[in-house]
Amino acid sequence: MKDGPDIARIASLIGDPARANILSALMGGVALTAAELAGEAGVTPQTASSHLAKLEEGGLVVPRRQGRHKYFALASDEVAGLLEGLAGLAAHRGHTRTRRGPRDAAMRHARVCYNHLAGDLAVQMFDSLVAEGALDLDHGITLTPKGEAVMAGLGVDLATLRAGRPALVRECLDWSERRSHLGGSLGRALFGRFLELGWVRREEGSRVVRFTGEGLRRFNAAFPRALEAA
Amino acid sequence: MKDGPDIARIASLIGDPARANILSALMGGVALTAAELAGEAGVTPQTASSHLAKLEEGGLVVPRRQGRHKYFALASDEVAGLLEGLAGLAAHRGHTRTRRGPRDAAMRHARVCYNHLAGDLAVQMFDSLVAEGALDLDHGITLTPKGEAVMAGLGVDLATLRAGRPALVRECLDWSERRSHLGGSLGRALFGRFLELGWVRREEGSRVVRFTGEGLRRFNAAFPRALEAA
């Protein structure tokens, strides 16, 4: 009865409300200090410290010391993807427990998934890249030469990206759209570029991403929404 | 701090060892009775009953009465996918906690993921279908006319499949290969066909799928392993 890997261990890690809040906060993509996370989770610093130690031990978050601060971030894209999946199931059979306010609609439209863009617009971008042949899905998922040109046009420096170890491109599943969007280091770089270009602004203390009017126009021009297959 | 859906709720459902064992057993794809699941989980029928009620309430499993028996199955492909994701993370940073025996190798090669084929060979099949144009990944994932011909050739009855509501094709992520393979009702139908054709046999009380010699030969002929992109 104890076949595969120990899924109960990590599931129980996420199963505590305080830890779930911590992880949700880290889904914002920015590294946060232990004290900040304590605030997010609504517990005292001692308790948060204990939780963070467990999350670290479990491989869900990674610490980074800086001076007398200790910053935490999600350990990997896979952790982020798993949390998205959980959110999807919870939302799906939510019994309308989570009343969907305006914040919720904004989240579905565009939000940050750990370090890249997610939501309706992210799916649009992914589909557009595939449709114009920038991404190749035949064996795994790879960036085509044409895709490299597209990225260069947007000002994404691929050379330094390739130096990093994490996979350049990776697909990530949306809980709202239930469709793939672009993750990996390329996804992160693109989102960073959107910020630099002023296309988007992050909403403080939330995962919501707001497009400026001009930014949305340029985004739609760069990644036109493809026609749905009949 | 309480933005999205309540992920802690379902995570804690999976977080209990007994419930995790139950869910793992159901990953085999066959519906099991409450008593059988109690055995799998290593608890008495009373406790299993309590656990199953919680899992049902949480939307992770669905019951089906038959006479005085009550059969349980996973609620959806998404639940199966989530469990696979958890297994992936647990295996990934397993600290070699799970010593990988011969059983493990077989699981990586071919296993059943709720109701369809997963593992190395499943990824091979998925890639092959994409490469020969049977599946189209441009907008979402769809079966092309060519793909319909392929399925007909294998003896899969698409007409009755389309009548059912669940999505015909769906991609599912492997924890061992970390690649997409074919899920959805088509994935289930294909796996059922493999059983009918005698290509594969299920190993009792486990998720392992064993190919017969002849079955593997035919499988490789039908879904040739594509050349990896350079």
Place this chain on the structure above:
DNA sequence: TTCATACTTCGATGAAGGTCGAACCATCAT
């Protein structure tokens, strides 16, 4: 050094929940 801040460790408290024995309901067989 002396103080302040960020984080951790220790210990005690308390609540949540998994577990099983026993009794209770429902279905099928005889």
Place this chain on the structure above:
DNA sequence: ATGATGGTTCGACCTTCATCGAAGTATGAA
């Protein structure tokens, strides 16, 4: 009907673990 089997409900026990107060360590500032 009578019994047997599968499942559930109830109640009591008991382990587990989150939580916070208080004290301890480490880093930075003055």
